Amino acid sequence: MLYEIKKLFSSPFTYICMLVVFVFFSVFAVNALKSRNSSNNAYEELLADINNSKMPDEEILIDLYSQFELLQIQINELGDSAFEKPGKYGKNIMEDYIIYSNAYSNASYIYQKFPNNRRQLVEDALYNISEEKSKTDPNTSVIKSNELVIEKYNRTIDLKFKDTGNIEGVQLFFDNTIWEYAMIAFVVMLAVRMFTMDISCGAYKMIHSSLNGQRSLFIKQFASVSVVVTAITVFTALIQIIFGKIFFDVNDLSLPLQSFPEFEFCPYLISTGIYFLIKFLCKLLFYIMIAAITAMVSVLCRKQFVSYAVSLSAGIIPLIIITYYFIYTTENASALASEYKIYNSLRCFLPQGLLNIKSYFRTFDYIDIFGFQISRLFLVLLISAVIMLTCLAVALRKYGKSKEVTI
Amino acid sequence: MKLVFNNISKKYKTKIALDDFNITLTDGIQALLGPNGAGKSTLMNILAGLTKPSSGNITLDNEDTVKMGAKFRGILGYLPQNPGFYPSFTGYDLMKYFSVLKGIAGPESRIDELLEFVNLSSDSNRKYGEYSGGMKRRLGIAVSLLNDPKVLILDEPTAGLDPKERMRFRNILSRIGRNKIIIIATHIVSDVETIADNVILLKSGKLILSGSTSQVEEHIVGKVWNKPSDINEAEEYVLLNSNANIIKHGEEVSLHIVSDVKPFENAVAAQPTLEDVYMYFFDEGGMAGEKK
Numbered sequence: 001m002l003y004e005i006k007k008l009f010s011s012p013f014t015y016i017c018m019l020v021v022f023v024f025f026s027v028f029a030v031n032a033l034k035s036r037n038s039s040n041n042a043y044e045e046l047l048a049d050i051n052n053s054k055m056p057d058e059e060i061l062i063d064l065y066s067q068f069e070l071l072q073i074q075i076n077e078l079g080d081s082a083f084e085k086p087g088k089y090g091k092n093i094m095e096d097y098i099i100y101s102n103a104y105s106n107a108s109y110i111y112q113k114f115p116n117n118r119r120q121l122v123e124d125a126l127y128n129i130s131e132e133k134s135k136t137d138p139n140t141s142v143i144k145s146n147e148l149v150i151e152k153y154n155r156t157i158d159l160k161f162k163d164t165g166n167i168e169g170v171q172l173f174f175d176n177t178i179w180e181y182a183m184i185a186f187v188v189m190l191a192v193r194m195f196t197m198d199i200s201c202g203a204y205k206m207i208h209s210s211l212n213g214q215r216s217l218f219i220k221q222f223a224s225v226s227v228v229v230t231a232i233t234v235f236t237a238l239i240q241i242i243f244g245k246i247f248f249d250v251n252d253l254s255l256p257l258q259s260f261p262e263f264e265f266c267p268y269l270i271s272t273g274i275y276f277l278i279k280f281l282c283k284l285l286f287y288i289m290i291a292a293i294t295a296m297v298s299v300l301c302r303k304q305f306v307s308y309a310v311s312l313s314a315g316i317i318p319l320i321i322i323t324y325y326f327i328y329t330t331e332n333a334s335a336l337a338s339e340y341k342i343y344n345s346l347r348c349f350l351p352q353g354l355l356n357i358k359s360y361f362r363t364f365d366y367i368d369i370f371g372f373q374i375s376r377l378f379l380v381l382l383i384s385a386v387i388m389l390t391c392l393a394v395a396l397r398k399y400g401k402s403k404e405v406t407i
Numbered sequence: 408m409k410l411v412f413n414n415i416s417k418k419y420k421t422k423i424a425l426d427d428f429n430i431t432l433t434d435g436i437q438a439l440l441g442p443n444g445a446g447k448s449t450l451m452n453i454l455a456g457l458t459k460p461s462s463g464n465i466t467l468d469n470e471d472t473v474k475m476g477a478k479f480r481g482i483l484g485y486l487p488q489n490p491g492f493y494p495s496f497t498g499y500d501l502m503k504y505f506s507v508l509k510g511i512a513g514p515e516s517r518i519d520e521l522l523e524f525v526n527l528s529s530d531s532n533r534k535y536g537e538y539s540g541g542m543k544r545r546l547g548i549a550v551s552l553l554n555d556p557k558v559l560i561l562d563e564p565t566a567g568l569d570p571k572e573r574m575r576f577r578n579i580l581s582r583i584g585r586n587k588i589i590i591i592a593t594h595i596v597s598d599v600e601t602i603a604d605n606v607i608l609l610k611s612g613k614l615i616l617s618g619s620t621s622q623v624e625e626h627i628v629g630k631v632w633n634k635p636s637d638i639n640e641a642e643e644y645v646l647l648n649s650n651a652n653i654i655k656h657g658e659e660v661s662l663h664i665v666s667d668v669k670p671f672e673n674a675v676a677a678q679p680t681l682e683d684v685y686m687y688f689f690d691e692g693g694m695a696g697e698k699k
Contacts, residue, residue, distance in 0.1 A: 003504045010495040202491020206550060209455040210508040211481040217508065401459075 004224035008194060017189050018232070024182040025236060029243065042089040043099045047162055050103070057111050060161065064104040071097040109261050110159045117264060118153045125149040141368040148373045149364055152267035157256050171358060180355050184315040187229055187287050191294035192307045194221050195395075199302055208400035218399040222295055222392065229287045237280045257361065266361045275361065282354040285381065289351055289388040290315045296391035299398050319352040326356070348376045351384035408557060409433055410588050414463035417449050417612070424449040425460070426612040432588050435604030436580065439592040440681075442689045446612040447592035448488055451562045454590070455485045467558070481510065484556030488563045488592075490547040494536030498527055498546050501535060502553065509554040521549040525579060541572035548579060559589045565598045573598055600681045608688055615688050624679040627665070631683045632674040634662045650690050665690070 008014055050060055074093055075082045087096035125146040132138045132146075198204040207213045244250040253273030257263045260272075270278070294311035301307060325343035347353040347360070348367065353376075359365070360377035367374060415428040425446045441447050452458040454465060456473065465472045472479045492501050499518065506514035522528045525545040530538070538546065544564065551559060561580075565573045573595075581602055583589065591599055599606070606623045608615040616623055636644070638660050641653045651664040663677065664670050665686045679687075 003500075003507065006496075007493060010493055197493070201493055202487075202489055203493065205452070205455065205457055205487035206485060206490055206505070206547070207508060208457055209480060209483055209485040210505065211477055211510040211554070212508050213480065214477070400457075 001220045001224050001227075004194070004221050005228065007197060008190060008224060008228060011193070014190070014193065017186050021182045021186045021232070024179045025239075028179050029239070042087075042095065043102060046089050046099055046103055051161060057161075061104070061107050061111055064100060064107050068097070068100040068104050071100055107161055109264075110161055110259075113261075114157075114159060114258065114264060121153045121265070122150050125153075140371065144371070144373055145366065145368065148366060149267075152364065153265075155269060157258050157269065159256060159259050162252070162255075180319065181316055183232075183287065184290055184319070185312060186232075187225075187290045188294050188308060188311040188315060190225050190228060191291045192298050192304055192311065194225050195295050195298035196302060196304045196307060200304065214400040215396055218295075218299075218396055222291070222395075225291050225295075226288055229291060230284060233280065233284050233287060237276070237283075241276065262358075263361055265363050267364050268361065279357055282357050282381070285384055285388070286351055286354040289384050289391075292388040292391040292395070296395040299395040315352075318346075318350045319355065322346045322350050322352045326359070344376070348379050349383060351380060351387060353380045354384060408586075408588055409468055410558060411466045412450075412463070413466065415450070415453060415460050415465065416462045417446070417453065417458070418461045424612050425453075428463070428609075428612070428614055430607060430614060430617060432590070432605070434586055434588055436599070436602050437588065437590045437605045437607060438599035438603035439590055439607045439609060440594065440596065440599070440685060441592075441609035442594055444611075445594075445609045447594075447609055448562055449612075450609070451485070451487070451560050451590070451592055454558075454560060455483065455487075456480065479558075481554065482557040484551035484554065484559040486544075486547045486551040486559075486561045486564055488566070490543070490550075492535045492543075492546070494534060496535055497532050498522065498535060498538070499531040501546065502531075502549065505550045506553055511553060514553070517553065521552055524552075524582075525549045526575070540567050541569065541575075544568060544572070544576070545579075548576070552583070557587055559583070559587055561589070561591045563593055564591060565593065565595055577602060594685075596682045596685050606681065606684075608684070610689060616684075620681055623684050624681060627679045627684055627687045629676055630665060630667055630687060631677045631679045632662075632664045632666060632670055633677045634664065634671045634674040636660050636662045650686060 050063075055063065071093060074085075075097055078085060078093065082093040082097075085093045087093050087099075089099050090096045128146045129143055129150075132142045198207050207217065241253075250272065253276070254271050257266050257268070257270050257272055257275045263275075290311070293314050294307060297310045297314075298304075298307040301310075322343075325339065325346055329340050329343045353360075357377065360375070360380075365376045367376060367379070369379075410432040412428055412430050412432075415425055416423070417425040428446075428450065439447050439450070449458065453460050454472070456476075456479065459473075467475065467479065496504065499522070502518040502522065503514065506518060511517060519528070522531050525548055527542060527545055527549065530542060535543070535546070544567075548561075548564070551561070565576050568576065577598060580589070580591075591603070593599060600620065603620060605617065606620055607617040608623070616626060633654070636653075638653075641660050641662050644662055645651050645653055648664070650666060651662050654661050654663050662674075663683075664674065665683050
């Protein structure tokens with residue numbers, strides 16, 4: 001397999017493509033970094049004081065709100081000199097005001113909004129079930145769906161009052177579609193190169209007529225592409241984690257994902273670290289699937305240009321479509337229900353949904369299939385795996401069996 | 408060993424590349440002669456398992472080579488018509504790579520031995536892209552011999568080589584063990600004339616004739632002629648007739664003609680050579696015959 005990897009890197013073109021990928025990565029990393037809020041030690045100091053005081057939960061909110069109100073009054077009285085009077089935690093009263101505002105927002109989410117909203121969800125689900133059951137012809141899908149809501153949202157999740165960091169900043173750093181385009185192109189380039197190089201240099205006849213020059217070689221070649229893709233994906237994921245810690249204050253990966261308001265309605269009991277791991281694995285599966293599609297196209301048609309064109313189209317066109325609907329429905333207040341329906345269907349069936357899995361974790365994201373409640377994430381994972389395995393099976397069957405080849 | 412081609416045919420949409428090819432080959436050097444487009448490379452590709460025949464099969468000691476699969480590939484050596492390798496790999500790297508592909512354990516001594524055999528030891532650490540045409544072809548031969556194959560296919564092995572390289576190639580072939588079936592597909596008669604145990608003539612996908620060199624030459628006894636001539640007459644004749652060539656012995660010039668009938672009154676019957684056989688059967692002017 002080492003020789004197969006060596007073949008991949010025997011051309012300067014591979015290095016140039018890798019450089020392009022990392023340049024894209026760096027450009028968007030820099031942009032994401034620019035949008036971050038700087039680390040606020042003062043905020044953490046306030047949180048530490050509150051946690052150390054061992055105040056009961058109900059008193060924390062009241063205390064924070066009263067401090068927040070007090071500071072508001074002081075700022076109104078002081079005017080511009082609020083920036084000059086030293087604050088308890090921040091440099092001045094105005095900074096203290098912002099710190100207490102953030103702390104109150106955090107606390108009210110943890111102690112009020114989160115538990116209340118989940119309680120409401122469960123109550124609504126119970127009501128829906130009883131309403132449906134009272135009908136002469138109850139819809140079992142509706143009943144099962146609401147039963148699943150109760151099962152998922154009735155569980156106790158212990159959120160801590162602490163600085164969770166800026167997970168949105170971390171996701172901005174890594175969920176950028178243009179960087180994904182670059183990575184897809186790189187995966188396609190690697191796989192086309194691997195599966196057409198033997199033909200383009202004229203070695204394929206001697207290779208495929210050798211003892212280990214058929215299926216076992218295909219497996220080694222595909223494994224080599226997968227190893228390189230995995231290495232790059234692991235590297236960029238590690239950068240995300242490290243940058244997340246250093247620049248976006250995401251320090252505690254054991255926190256429940258629901259600690260972040262964006263994931264308030266996540267139905268899964270997972271930590272932030274597990275979420276990032278799932279995110280990484282989903283991306284990796286997608287890239288390996290693209291490599292499998294490219295391998296199949298390259299083995300079948302043996303022509304570099306056609307392989308590039310078909311594989312890039314398979315990778316990028318659906319991504320453009322799903323990204324369009326994502327932006328349209330999330331940023332367009334007048335988006336119609338039909339457009340949401342299209343977007344939800346795309347997320348279900350297009351493997352490109354794996355590149356940004358946030359939407360699968362933000363809400364109760366299940367659909368009814370033949371009476372079973374299946375999560376969209378599970379469905380898209382299954383479809384991606386089936387596509388990957390089918391392409392690999394076809395490629396394996398046709399590998400080394402040449403019709404008369406033209407390059 | 409016995410390699411049997413049973414009714415091998417290969418048809419494409421608009422062309423029949425091989426037409427009901429039948430032959431039995433045993434140990435020794437088999438020269439497969441034919442012009443470009445005769446079907447030699449197609450036959451080699453089928454034997455190497457790279458292309459499926461439209462009909463027919465090939466057996467080695469009564470075992471179908473397709474069904475043998477990896478077992479057959481394990482005893483096969485193949486040097487295709489235009490072999491190529493990765494330009495950035497050194498000669499030694501390529502030998503190591505193919506030793507893995509051919510399933511050879513502990514390959515270093517075998518690699519060194521073969522590089523010495525093809526006179527590439529001193530160039531083994533140079534990149535393949537820097538090799539001359541002759542060096543590339545010799546490396547190809549070394550690669551094809553890595554697994555000490557029992558069936559060795561060499562498809563146009565000397566095409567593009569200079570006379571010195573071609574002589575070197577003939578020397579290499581003569582040193583390879585005789586307990587192999589070596590098939591050399593070529594249209595360069597002189598490369599196989601002195602070393603072939605068996606000659607197979609292929610034209611338009613059909614087997615024309617096969618046998619030892621002397622047996623094949625026997626077929627055109629009384630059809631090869633020499634005629635003393637002067638240079639002007641000779642040059643004029645060969646311009647108009649593709650079945651002739653000019654022979655010069657010092658100041659003397661004669662026409663060497665392959666023809667079913669005596670072309671001139673003063674023409675004298677000559678001893679046929681394999682070159683004459685090639686000209687007789689593959690001349691565009693219509694000397695070629697059907698399978699005898």
